[in-house]
Amino acid sequence: MxxxxxxxxxxxxxxxxxxxxxxxxxxxxxxxxxxxxxxxxxxxxxxxxxxxxxxxxxxxxxxxxxxxxxxxxxxxxxxxxxxxxxxxxxxTLRPLRMVKVHDAIQARRERPRRGLYQRVIMYAGLSAVLLGFSGALGVYHQEHQDPHSSIRTFGDAVWWVCETLTTVGYGDVTPVTPVGRLIAVGLMVCGLALLGAVTGSFSSWLIQVFRQEDEEEPPGNRSSPEAP
Amino acid sequence: MxxxxxxxxxxxxxxxxxxxxxxxxxxxxxxxxxxxxxxxxxxxxxxxxxxxxxxxxxxxxxxxxxxxxxxxxxxxxxxxxxxxxxxxxxxTLRPLRMVKVHDAIQARRERPRRGLYQRVIMYAGLSAVLLGFSGALGVYHQEHQDPHSSIRTFGDAVWWVCETLTTVGYGDVTPVTPVGRLIAVGLMVCGLALLGAVTGSFSSWLIQVFRQEDEEEPPGNRSSPEAP
Amino acid sequence: MxxxxxxxxxxxxxxxxxxxxxxxxxxxxxxxxxxxxxxxxxxxxxxxxxxxxxxxxxxxxxxxxxxxxxxxxxxxxxxxxxxxxxxxxxxTLRPLRMVKVHDAIQARRERPRRGLYQRVIMYAGLSAVLLGFSGALGVYHQEHQDPHSSIRTFGDAVWWVCETLTTVGYGDVTPVTPVGRLIAVGLMVCGLALLGAVTGSFSSWLIQVFRQEDEEEPPGNRSSPEAP
Amino acid sequence: MxxxxxxxxxxxxxxxxxxxxxxxxxxxxxxxxxxxxxxxxxxxxxxxxxxxxxxxxxxxxxxxxxxxxxxxxxxxxxxxxxxxxxxxxxxTLRPLRMVKVHDAIQARRERPRRGLYQRVIMYAGLSAVLLGFSGALGVYHQEHQDPHSSIRTFGDAVWWVCETLTTVGYGDVTPVTPVGRLIAVGLMVCGLALLGAVTGSFSSWLIQVFRQEDEEEPPGNRSSPEAP
Structure with missing residues (x-):
């Protein structure tokens, strides 16, 4: 059954x-x-x-x-x-599904709870990369022929996406066309949420690792006073 | 009774x-x-x-x-x-109340705990949008006639609000008048708090979704070894 | 006793x-x-x-x-x-102690656990304000006579502190002297930690408020089906 | 045994x-x-x-x-x-191991759970400092001879690293060479994750400290009404 x-x-x-x-x-x-x-x-x-x-x-x-x-x-x-x-x-987010299938296969073999934070980091990070790539293409498409634009090459667009998603925002290259700015706003909001999820999960994972190391401490180190 | x-x-x-x-x-x-x-x-x-x-x-x-x-x-x-x-x-925050009333109606029909994070995201996000819109109007009102200002159109003001609320801050358009800067500071502080709440809740929600998927795993995938 | x-x-x-x-x-x-x-x-x-x-x-x-x-x-x-x-x-952080004394007096009268997040927000926020004020004074002191500096008035310094503490960082005014930049780095690090604490506590507080509202729901709304 | x-x-x-x-x-x-x-x-x-x-x-x-x-x-x-x-x-991250060894020695003497958040802050903060120093050296190496670069001295590079790791990003100094920008992207991502961990742990630690102070309240303050 x-x-x-x-x-x-x-x-x-x-x-x-x-x-x-x-x-x-x-x-x-x-x-x-x-x-x-x-x-x-x-x-x-x-x-x-x-x-x-x-x-x-x-x-x-x-x-x-x-x-x-x-x-x-x-x-x-x-x-x-x-x-x-x-x-x-x-x-463009389709490759995320591949991760999900891979996860499902893993889940059938291992215990499913393991690595909750890692999976969130992987998903959110991959989403950010895929969205960032699409955003760089879109912004480059809109901007590279505008005379006032500072985004001239695709490399500039990728650099701009990186400083935008991480909210650093130097402002050395910025979109000036309305559509380019619209894509930028979408990217900012998604980037903030996704990288916030990455950051938060990384932080939680780090605390978890430190806590586990406390508990996995080899018994020879601490058990002495308890030994008969 | x-x-x-x-x-x-x-x-x-x-x-x-x-x-x-x-x-x-x-x-x-x-x-x-x-x-x-x-x-x-x-x-x-x-x-x-x-x-x-x-x-x-x-x-x-x-x-x-x-x-x-x-x-x-x-x-x-x-x-x-x-x-x-x-x-x-x-x-300008009044429309938030509509969300609350809608929530209350929902709560009468469904179980009230569902979607805590979604509601925080919705509230904080809507507050950010409403505050941002008011801020854009206010800053545009103060700045667009100042000769040194880089905020010339209402579109500039909206773009400036978006890069401020997400703390990207390119600096291609910035307020220069004292009142404009005062509004900007208010917007920065509120934006930081509200979008921090959105980000944090989104992160918690994502972790919750992943955890639930672990638990909702269809039994056909895992129960085989436990079967008689 | x-x-x-x-x-x-x-x-x-x-x-x-x-x-x-x-x-x-x-x-x-x-x-x-x-x-x-x-x-x-x-x-x-x-x-x-x-x-x-x-x-x-x-x-x-x-x-x-x-x-x-x-x-x-x-x-x-x-x-x-x-x-x-x-x-x-x-x-300059001394006024924080006043908050502590006030808290202690409150704790003697009320139940002490109430408002944990509010207190963290208040402390961290007040620290940020006091540090920011000191930082604005210090940076203004260092910068306002440097010929290359963009920080000319104390108002500029305050504006710079606000965009630095919230990590917006437009870059329209920035310190250029070594000591000014040293103060700036200190401010960035403290600001990041303190405003991170404010944001995180605000987020937790918001979730708490929403959860409490679920539980405080007036019984007339939900108890009907359970009534005899 | x-x-x-x-x-x-x-x-x-x-x-x-x-x-x-x-x-x-x-x-x-x-x-x-x-x-x-x-x-x-x-x-x-x-x-x-x-x-x-x-x-x-x-x-x-x-x-x-x-x-x-x-x-x-x-x-x-x-x-x-x-x-x-x-x-x-x-x-360049090797000195982190020294902290670990020191921790292990401490763990043998004290109770191991103490100061989980402090250790995360220390690790992540030290990693950020070491990565930042390496990044400043690398970016200075790539940029200081490029005619379009705004990073002229090692001091500029350090200042740039600080505003990048904290995601302030004024944009007064920015890398322009491809390799410099590649290092910058690596630094942004690591910085975001590490300082997110520092911020999150600091926030958790602050809440913990406040909670402990509630519990450590001297009994003379509150026990009066319970006394016979």
Missing amino acids: HDDPPTREELWERRTELPLFYASLLFITGYAVRVLAPRSEHLWRDGAGLVVLLTWLCFIGDYGVRLVLSGGRPLRFVRRHWLDTLIVVLP | HDDPPTREELWERRTELPLFYASLLFITGYAVRVLAPRSEHLWRDGAGLVVLLTWLCFIGDYGVRLVLSGGRPLRFVRRHWLDTLIVVLP | HDDPPTREELWERRTELPLFYASLLFITGYAVRVLAPRSEHLWRDGAGLVVLLTWLCFIGDYGVRLVLSGGRPLRFVRRHWLDTLIVVLP | HDDPPTREELWERRTELPLFYASLLFITGYAVRVLAPRSEHLWRDGAGLVVLLTWLCFIGDYGVRLVLSGGRPLRFVRRHWLDTLIVVLP
């Missing part, structure tokens, strides 16, 4: 997991090519745009199929699969 | 809730019109100023009536209704 | 409390006059310097007397009275 | 502890000399480079010997001795 046959939803997830992971890599590559290719390379740019569109449709289709297979109650599905819902809106 | 007739205070609250919510929207709109209307539009500016004044008087009046209806002990009233006291001083 | 006669240490503390509080106000005023008075006002500057010196000697003397009265074991005294030790080094 | 003879691993650690601590000081000094010595001083620069290389080899050798002595299972060794693994990669 404990070895239930997998539901149709689980079967679908198992079969689509790997193809969709590759699709997400394609999506990110396509987006990067679309933005970073010079204006004259029409073929590359159009092809990349098509790839982005097609892979996005894959994600939306997958979400729809699973919503149907789960059998009604869409609100519950959305709440239970909040990560998947987010991925449909921002497909 | 369990179905107490509502007290006079509760009756007053029920009847004034919706009118006062609309009054708060009027207040914010009036304040925005007052600040953003061009100098030449005397009629608009004076009318908006009047609306701000009248709605403010409504809030003060409502607070006074409820203080009287609560029957003595003003200090206890102020402490118990700290949000309302704050709203009398800063009426 | 419960009404022990006060020890000699306690008697000394009771008698010196108020005079030393006034001395601390004198110290801060003297320091401010010393820094802010124009160069030509020799009399004011010298007088203020003397006041600073004398009040500082009072604090050192008080600390010495109490160390002796406590009867040996200086290390334990230093650890137990960490706030007093800090005050001897940085007498 | 409680007085086990030390294992070969423990004997090795005891004998190498002090020499390796001196080696780490040599490493840091050598690195500093290598970077700060003027270009013309070939002898000093080459000697310092040699010292850096030799001491680094010592650390790698020590790690290898202990890995072998621990008897197999390298993965468990790496996880258990995570600090040592980090030190092999970044030898």
Whole structure:
């Protein structure tokens, strides 16, 4: 009885997991090519745009199929699969799901509670990296042709993203176009929340490590007075 | 016995809730019109100023009536209704009360403990948005006519508020007038506290979600070794 | 038996409390006059310097007397009275002790656990204000005569302190002299720790308030289904 | 039975502890000399480079010997001795081990749980200082000869590190070379995590201190009403 046959939803997830992971890599590559290719390379740019569109449709289709297979109650599905819902809106976050699958495999073998903080750090950190990369592409796309902009190269955009996500904010390079600033605000808010989660979890993890070291102290060090 | 007739205070609250919510929207709109209307539009500016004044008087009046209806002990009233006291001083925060009423309705139907962190995030986030909007209006009002100022448009002011509340602080636009800087300091301190609360709660919520996923693990994944 | 006669240490503390509080106000005023008075006002500057010196000697003397009265074991005294030790080094923090005395009086009347987070916020916030004021005076003293400095008035120095303590850091005014930068680094580190404590406590307090509101929910709202 | 003879691993650690601590000081000094010595001083620069290389080899050798002595299972060794693994990669962090040894000696004499937060603050703070010093040397090395750079002296680099680690980020001095910016990003991320840990622990410690003071309240203050 404990070895239930997998539901149709689980079967679908198992079969689509790997193809969709590759699709997400394609999506990110396509987006990067679309933005970073010079204006004259029409073929590359159009092809990349098509790839982005097609892979996005894959994600939306997958979400729809699973919503149907789960059998009604869409609100519950959305709440239970909040990560998947987010991925449909921002497909650059798709690689996060890979971490989740890896976690699930680990959880089947090890005890599940181990490394709660590490997993939060990994998730939040990876989200920050993926969001930061998307943000750098988006801001570069908006800014690099504006005459007043200080973001000239993609390297500048990456540097700007790093100083923004960590809230350092030197201000040596800043967006000036309205859309660039809109992306920047989104990035600031997400970065604040995600890196706050990383920082908080790191702090909690550090305290946990120190506490464990106290308890794991080899008995030879302390047990002397208790020995007969 | 369990179905107490509502007290006079509760009756007053029920009847004034919706009118006062609309009054708060009027207040914010009036304040925005007052600040953003061009100098030449005397009629608009004076009318908006009047609306701000009248709605403010409504809030003060409502607070006074409820203080009287609560029957003595003003200090206890102020402490118990700290949000309302704050709203009398800063009426732009009034929409927060709507969230509270919505919460109370939800609490009557669901179990009250659910979503503690989400509610803190929602409250603190909404406060930050409302304070930020008021701050942007105030700083724009003070700065946009100063010859040395870098805040020229309302868009600049909003961008400045976003980089201030998230403590990024590029410094590409900064207030230079004394009153503008005073508003800025107030915004920094509130922003630090509110966004710290958002960040901290988000971090706690994320850890909670991960912990729950550990516990909600479908039994088919782990129970095999325990099965007979 | 419960009404022990006060020890000699306690008697000394009771008698010196108020005079030393006034001395601390004198110290801060003297320091401010010393820094802010124009160069030509020799009399004011010298007088203020003397006041600073004398009040500082009072604090050192008080600390010495109490160390002796406590009867040996200086290390334990230093650890137990960490706030007093800090005050001897940085007498601008002295007003913090007043808060402590006030707390102790409150603790005798009310239940002591109440308002843990509020007290941390109050202490850390007041420390930040006192440190910030001292830092603004110190940086203004170092910077306002340097030809490359952007800190020209005391108002600039206060504005700089605010953006530094909240880690916003626009960079529109920054110290350029070595001593000014040294004070700035001290301020950054203290500000980070103190405002981190304020933010963290505010966040915890907010969560506590929300949790209490859940529990204080008037019974008429929820008990209906449980009623007979 | 409680007085086990030390294992070969423990004997090795005891004998190498002090020499390796001196080696780490040599490493840091050598690195500093290598970077700060003027270009013309070939002898000093080459000697310092040699010292850096030799001491680094010592650390790698020590790690290898202990890995072998621990008897197999390298993965468990790496996880258990995570600090040592980090030190092999970044030898400037070596002095952290001294703190650990000191802690271990303290733990043998006192009760081990005391001062959890203080130790986290000390570790994370010392790591931040050591990383910051290395980062200042590295960035100075990369930047001070670039014509567009604003980091001209080692003092500028230290000032830049301080405003970066605390996330203030004035932007008056910023790296412009790609390698300088890479070091900066590493520093921002580490700084955020480490100072977040310092801030969080300081906040927790402060709350703990306040809570303890409540409990340590002298009984004469409160027990009166309970007395017969």
